[in-house]
Amino acid sequence: MRAVIPFKKSNAKSRLGALLSPEEREELAMAMLNDVTGTLLGSGCFEVVDVLTTSIIEVKGANIVLTEMGLNEALNEYLQKMSSHSMNEPVLIIMADIPLASVRNIKDITASAADIVIAPGRMGGTNALFIRDPSSFHVDYYGTSFLKHREIASRNRLKIEVFDSFNLSTDIDEIADLAEVLLHGNGQAARYLKKLGFVLSENGGRVGVKR
């Protein structure tokens, strides 16, 4: 079984620009990528963890696959290569910005009996996608990709499971999301935010972060 994490380093996490410099955003993105990679490796479920990326980076324990293509093109080429190999082995595609993902989550997803397992992100996203037979599926990210992936599975008569996880649904895109890392995280991303001086703040009963 393989796992693949698509990752874009340059101008990463631009919506965090109000409170983080470009360098800090890149470092946070790398910390989250390391958290996700560590969780995948810790699960013991995968022979290979690939990071599909446009920049030359180093990630402990992961195999770096350079690409210049966009997200969908790069992943669909990856799936196609898998399926053209003699071993058409299952693939877990998982986003780099979900640092709360747990070893238990990964074990549960890969233990599913379904053909396709989708862990939705908020607002219709797809944060983890387990594909038992890469030759039978293609991805279509952006927008309401959750609905698109459900539709692709249904069109190919694949049995789908929607994986219910707050951890996996929590992608870190906006300032408010940083609160979730401070509240629930215990990896590199949480440590990095604390090092930068981020703390939880309460304003009229509503929780946020400040630096």
Next chain:
Amino acid sequence: MRAVIPFKKSNAKSRLGALLSPEEREELAMAMLNDVTGTLLGSGCFEVVDVLTTSIIEVKGANIVLTEMGLNEALNEYLQKMSSHSMNEPVLIIMADIPLASVRNIKDITASAADIVIAPGRMGGTNALFIRDPSSFHVDYYGTSFLKHREIASRNRLKIEVFDSFNLSTDIDEIADLAEVLLHGNGQAARYLKKLGFVLSENGGRVGVKR
């Protein structure tokens, strides 16, 4: 085992005011309450489902308990009454605005071996709280109640489980949250929003709702 849902009808869901009239907000709140109640009843886990409310309402299958107290006071009095009864039975406190809650979620929470099970809401909230021994715990909602409940459990040397669920984390408070109901809901709240003419919309790759 008992379940209790605190509910406030008057001026419900004020942060949805930009797209919903006060009457519509009350009807949506009632639809969500009915979804949650139906799920609790459908789980078969509870002898009684209580709705703790400030208004006279009718909810199919639920026992209405009127109170004029605030959330914390009302729930802590409820727990105290439970524990002073001969049967100090387990209680599940669950919010009325999480219409995605599933029967499976409820069965899994109540099957936990822990003393306290917390399903976090986004931004530090507590959306479901299972208390095995009501005499050993009190609630403290508002703000980062997730951290406060974890601290109360730890102070009382209670074993805690954090329950990882996107369904339970998704409380419907703001306009953007309505997208989650349209994307993942299949109960009264989803039907009511569709009846009002709500649909998903995409704007520059970002998903939202429009009416």
